[in-house]
Amino acid sequence: MKTFIPNKQEQMLFALLSASLHEKEVATLPFENCSQEDWRNCFQLACKHGVMALAWDALINLPKNLQPDKAIKLTWAAHVERYEQTYLRYCRCIDSLTRFYAQHHIQTMVMKGLAVSTLYPNPSHREGGDIDIFTYSANTDIMSHEEANALADKLMQEQGIEVDIEYYKHSHFFYQGVPIENHNTFLNV
Structure with a gap:
């Protein structure tokens, strides 16, 4: 070894x-x-x-x-500030998206990166690239979880947002300029 x-x-x-x-x-x-x-x-x-x-x-x-030295610290601090701004923008984005989906009886679970960041001493200091979500029905008497997941993508398309549904695990779209992956399943088993 x-x-x-x-x-x-x-x-x-x-x-x-x-x-x-x-x-x-x-x-x-x-x-x-x-x-x-x-x-x-x-x-x-x-x-x-x-x-x-x-x-x-x-x-x-x-x-x-x-x-x-000061120059390195200033550069480093400026990059950290950008991380923090991005994190706040992502939080506002997912809050807005979650509220939008809730109006249509769709629940949103944030997964992976943004969710894991809450376990860090300073959540805004965990770098992220996109927001991973799993959408499901808030009331299965109205629609199934699968229908809710498909409706979530359809609602984005109705907003004029291009949704890429080619990948079998999740769809992909940009909401308020933030990349979102809407996963078809909670666990891939």
Whole structure:
């Protein structure tokens, strides 16, 4: 079995993520003698893996002498702010969509990314790409769960929204500029 030996930037990122996710103090050893290039590489690695905002939560709690320079921190902070704005936009979007569907006796369950983010210390710091939902009937005396799921897509089309229904697991559309996947089933078993 091949042994994994993390490089300097990976050690830095792991320390930041561990502290952030476990809400504990950052282990300072990986940050001793770090160059600004190490910090730039750590930032790029965090961005590549979608954990930049989580890493930021720990970075700002490092002793000042172990933190990156002002330029790197400003860049990092600006990216974090964009994450937060996107998260709020996604929350407003799903609230609006859920209310719209409820008017038509359709329940909406948020799944995966946006739902999982609520388990993070700071939900707005979990990167997301789309919103995964499962739509089902609020009252099976009126319509079945399958009918409600199909109606959810039809209602989007009636709003002039293009709905891609080609994939067997879910449909795909953009609501208020946010990508939505409406899953046909709650569990694929």
